[in-house]
Amino acid sequence: MKRVGVLSVQGDVSEHTTFLSKVCTTDFKVSEVKTKDTIEQVDALVFPGGESTTIGKLLREYEVDIVLKKIASKGIPILGTCAGLVLLAKEGDEQIEKTRQPLLEVVDIKVSRNAFGPQRESFEHTLEIPVLGGKPYPGVFIRAPAIDKSWGKVKSLCEFEGRIIAAQQENIIVTAFHPELSGDMRLHEYFLDLI
Numbered sequence: 113m114k115r116v117g118v119l120s121v122q123g124d125v126s127e128h129t130t131f132l133s134k135v136c137t138t139d140f141k142v143s144e145v146k147t148k149d150t151i152e153q154v155d156a157l158v159f160p161g162g163e164s165t166t167i168g169k170l171l172r173e174y175e176v177d178i179v180l181k182k183i184a185s186k187g188i189p190i191l192g193t194c195a196g197l198v199l200l201a202k203e204g205d206e207q208i209e210k211t212r213q214p215l216l217e218v219v220d221i222k223v224s225r226n227a228f229g230p231q232r233e234s235f236e237h238t239l240e241i242p243v244l245g246g247k248p249y250p251g252v253f254i255r256a257p258a259i260d261k262s263w264g265k266v267k268s269l270c271e272f273e274g275r276i277i278a279a280q281q282e283n284i285i286v287t288a289f290h291p292e293l294s295g296d297m298r299l300h301e302y303f304l305d306l307i
């Protein structure tokens with residue numbers, strides 16, 4: 113039985129948990145994780161969207177930032193969506209620098225927060241994601257970030273309006289959009305295949 117954890121600090125934790133429960137076969141156990149011990153025991157981890165400034169502060173307060181870096185470097189598959197993408201990034205834009213928002217600095221990307229406008233300009237758009245096959249993928253963007261620069265072992269998985277909005281660095285997948293709200297299971301399946 114493989115343990116899939118959903119980091120339950122803040123944000124759309126229940127949406128990911130509910131969606132994963134539909135995607136996962138009986139070989140997987142999905143549970144919410146927040147403590148050092150439970151995070152260290154997962155075979156894969158989902159890092160949900162939400163408010164990255166709040167999540168970043170809480171990760172430090174709960175002292176789980178170090179554990180997250182540790183499991184990432186051990187090769188445990190991690191799926192970071194939206195605020196999860198922001199927090200996994202190695203570098204941030206001017207706004208992130210100015211506010212000294214803490215990042216985990218795990219994925220070799222430079223990220224811009226709110227790259228497609230504020231909350232009221234949230235939108236849906238179909239995307240081409242070659243690793244998921246030819247069928248268009250329904251992208252849900254809510255105050256989404258974008259990847260301005262990538263280096264090292266990072267591979268772009270998807271671009272939209274000339275910007276990278278999904279990428280993979282070995283065991284880690286990051287998306288600017290919300291796959292758990294798409295109704296399309298392919299991205300979660302691709303992620304679970306990394307285990």
Ligand code: GLN
Pocket residue numbers: 160161162163164165193194195196198225226254255256257
């Ligand atoms: N832009 C938000 C942030 O940086 C993320 C939005 C989201 O996760 N839906 O916190």
